[in-house]
Amino acid sequence: MYRDIYGNNRKRKMLLVMMMTLDASVVLCLPQTSGVGELLSVAGGGVGAVLEAVSQPTCSLILLTDGTTSPSTILKEESVVRGSPWGVGVFEVVVDGQDANETLVLLSHLLHQARQVRMESRCVRVVVTSHDLVFLATFAEWSLKGRLLVWATKLLVVTSLPLPQLHALLSSHWTFSMMNTILLNLEDTQPNLRVSVYTHLPYTPEGAQVVRAASWTPNRGFALTAGRLLFPPKFSNFHGATVNITALPFPPYWDVLKGPDNTTRYSGTDYYMLEAIAAALNFTIHVVPTNSWVEVAKRVEERVSFMATVFHNMLPERLERYDYSWVYEYGSLDFSMAQPGIKPQWQSLYYPLTDVVWAAVLLALLLTPVVLLLIIRVDEGGNNDVKITVGTVVQDVAGMLVGQNLPQRLPRTSSSRVLVATWLMFALIFGSAYRGNLTAFLTLPKYPPRAETLQELVSTADRITMPPYGAEFKNFFSKSDSQLFKRLGQLMHIVPSVNVGQQQAVDKKQAHLDTRRYQKLSIAKRFIGTDGTPKLYLGRESIIPGQSAWPIPHDAPFGPVLDRCLMAVIEAGLYEQWSKDLLFQAQVKSRKGQQQQHVAKKTDSDSSIRSLTTTHLQGAFLLLLLGLGIAGITFVVELLILRLLQASRGN
Secondary structure, three states, X not given: OHHHHHOOOOOOOOEEEEEEEEOOOOXXXXXXXXXXXXXXXXXXXXXXXXXXXXXXXXXXXXXXXXXXXXXXXXXXXXXXXXXXXXXXXXXXXXXXXXXXXXXXXXXXXXXXXXXXXHHOOOEEEEEEEOOOHHHHHHHHHHHHHOOOOOOXXXXXXXXXXXXXXXXXXXXXXXXXXXXXEEEEEEEOOOOOOEEEEEEEEOOOOOOOXXXXXXXXXXXXXXXXXXXXOOOOOOOOOOOOOEEEXXXXXXXXXXXXXXXXXXXXXXXXXXXXXXXXXXXXXXXXEEEOOOOOHHHHHHHHHOOOOOEEOOOEEOOHHHHOOXXXXXXXXOOOEEEXXXXXXXXXXXXXXXXXXXXXXXXXXXXXXXXXXXXXXXXXXXXXXXXXXXXXXXXXXXXXXXXXXXXXXXXXXXXXXXHHHHHHHHHHHHHHHHXXXXXXXXXXXXXXXXXXXXXXXXXXXXXXXXXXXXXXXXXXXXXXXXXXXXXXXXXXXXXXXXXXXHHHHHHHHHHOOEEEEEEHHHHHHHHHHHOEOOOOOEOEEEOOOOOEOOOEEOEEOOOOOOHHHHHHHHHHHHHOOHHHHHHHHHHHHHXXXXXXXXXXXXXXXXXXXXXXXXXXXXXXXXXXXXXXXXXXXXXXXXXXXXXXXXXXXXXXXXX
């Protein structure tokens, strides 16, 4: 029905009337004066004058009354309809003296319907007509809960309250004091009836105050007060007022430092940005004490805090509790793990050459003794004094390959000399290449593969940790349709802090989840080895490369002003520069600490040359043990054979 009226481009005046009868045990008392009818008749004129003053070509009107004032009192004025070219929606609440709880339920439903009208319209003006203080207070509370208003929605409240009650009403409710609201008060000052327009300014040089912005009379018409606006910008200048915010240490975004006189100072990219915004909007920062990230967000929901000035990832569950500022950071969720260590590998002697090279060398080692043996046999035909066995030839050829002296038992024929020279040249090239590559593989060993993607993470890590705020992420992952995210949720465990999580990642086969910049800074501060090598690495693939922003209350009226300031800081490149500076300072400080810590331990033997350990040379020791074992077995076999021969001869 609303889409029919507000969703098309038919430029004609339309009227929607929705009548809802609400029962409540509330007694409404209208001023019982002789001129009440005449007083109510000027309400439409005052509303029409205001609507015409702020009218736009695509504006519509939502009219809400409490049943004590007929909608026709407002709608009979042609100026009201002219000021609402896209139509009027009327919601009339009739209170009949029944159950108050039922009244609140029905009022909540009515405001929900009104919100649908507002969301389907380009421009909305809301007019609430009531002369009952309780009803107006209830409307203020439930319009906030039902999210009826945003800053672009202009609210007009028509009433006839005494000035003390009017001032108290404007000052005590967020809807009236902070939102884009004016109050039209019908004043019975015979013989001239008039409508005075009041608004609440929370931030002025004199502090919060209620001011009269305009007036309207049937005779003189509409007149603005000098220097006033109907709907003034309330948050362009806070005039030095204190603004509550919430935050907890989360370097490099927000950090708490102690000054020389034990005063608390703050640092971090988000604090610097908040400081720049505070200077632009002229307000004083007050950090509300909190004990957990849950409490940080809770204070924003309660509107005790204007914003949580440490970036939060935008999750669907969070949007149900609060809104976000302009997205200024892509706060990816990344994982850190310990650098994979070098495991003892006997294959270290095998790695310098490929399988094909080893096969070719083995083939050459088998063929060369055969060719050399043939030459020797031919030579033996002319010289029977030379007797060389097959074993001797193989031993000599193998000895030349590994760099032994040239054997003197080989025949002195030209063919054998050519063959030996060729084999020596091959052994020289092969030995040099192997020894050079072997040195490189021992000093720069082959590290095991490390997890870089989400799939590799869930298949490698035994446990994945995250700080306390990670409970929301664990719940989010567990509800996902992706099997990878479900497995990730199963592996996740909550730890007190990033330091605990990363320390466990160093000590055990675990991973820690957090933002990339936060983990980079933490690694630079606490997890750098004595040689400057980080003990942890960050995976190449992000878990959630999501958008991040500051949590602010739902429909926060200061949101547009805050967003413009955030854009200015980001577009100027200040945020990225602050981040780079903080990371560089942390790295420099960490290196100085490492140097001071190990300066006393440095000796003449300390250098950039890396000492080889049994981890690197395990293959050589295993080869030695294998050779000793084979030699021992051969010795035992030879003894047994010798005894058997002696026994056979004795028989």
